[in-house]
Amino acid sequence: GQQLNQSPQSMFIQEGEDVSMNCTSSSIFNTWLWYKQEPGEGPVLLIALYKAGELTSNGRLTAQFGITRKDSFLNISASIPSDVGIYFCAGPAGYSTLTFGKGTMLLVSP
Amino acid sequence: GAVVSQHPSRVICKSGTSVKIECRSLDFQATTMFWYRQFPKQSLMLMATSNEGSKATYEQGVEKDKFLINHASLTLSTLTVTSAHPEDSSFYICSARGILAGTATSYNEQFFGPGTRLTVL
Numbered sequence: 572g573q574q575l576n577q578s579p580q581s582m583f584i585q586e587g588e589d590v591s592m593n594c595t596s597s598s599i600f601n602t603w604l605w606y607k608q609e610p611g612e613g614p615v616l617l618i619a620l621y622k623a624g625e626l627t628s629n630g631r632l633t634a635q636f637g638i639t640r641k642d643s644f645l646n647i648s649a650s651i652p653s654d655v656g657i658y659f660c661a662g663p664a665g666y667s668t669l670t671f672g673k674g675t676m677l678l679v680s681p
Numbered sequence: 682g683a684v685v686s687q688h689p690s691r692v693i694c695k696s697g698t699s700v701k702i703e704c705r706s707l708d709f710q711a712t713t714m715f716w717y718r719q720f721p722k723q724s725l726m727l728m729a730t731s732n733e734g735s736k737a738t739y740e741q742g743v744e745k746d747k748f749l750i751n752h753a754s755l756t757l758s759t760l761t762v763t764s765a766h767p768e769d770s771s772f773y774i775c776s777a778r779g780i781l782a783g784t785a786t787s788y789n790e791q792f793f794g795p796g797t798r799l800t801v802l
Contacts, residue, residue: 604790604791606793611772611796611798612795612796613685613687613774613776613793613794613795613796614725614774614793615793616790616791616792616793619790659724659725664727667713667730667778668715668727668730669715669727669791670727671724671725672724673723673724674724
């Protein structure tokens with residue numbers, strides 16, 4: 572089945588810095604999703620990408636669907652303490668199911 | 682739109698008892714619901730997929746007789762952990778995808794509930 576490699580595994584940055592994380596897959600995807608999970612909560616959808624090359628923003632977040640359709644990245648600009656959480660990439664694993672990356676834990680110091 | 686709720690948020694039970702977790706889609710018709718399990722510092726692992734009115738499809742290694750799933754309506758799915766043991770302690774999260782109520786708008790993405798923390802003593 573599809574495997575997602577997400578990196579980095581964790582990041583510890585200072586408030587105001589920009590952040591970049593990426594995800595690669597072993598096979599071609601037609602959808603990339605980025606979720607954020609805060610402690611003790613379920614994941615919340617941040618950005619959905621449906622087209623190779625697509626670049627989509629959601630506030631300070633920007634995500635791109637790689638041209639090869641095997642990768643995606645998520646950027647967070649001017650990070651703030653509430654950006655803390657685990658960020659997961661996800662892609663389709665079957666007709667309706669998703670496969671998730673292992674997550675990138677983001678810690679932001681004030 | 683696309684709000685999913687879960688109940689309870691936390692449950693502590695004795696070993697050998699059964700626990701039921703509810704997952705509801707509040708403003709859309711969830712044609713498909715998914716149940717995940719997440720252990721500390723790990724990613725989400727899909728346990729099963731359920732379509733309204735039909736039997737759930739379980740992932741390899743997930744015991745269907747232990748994790749009973751019912752998806753009897755377009756807004757409710759339940760997961761019952763039967764004869765729970767300490768190793769079943771985990772964070773259980775449901776998600777749903779479907780159609781916005783009263784429209785033909787369908788959601789391709791999955792929307793997640795807030796999760797249920799199960800602790801089995």
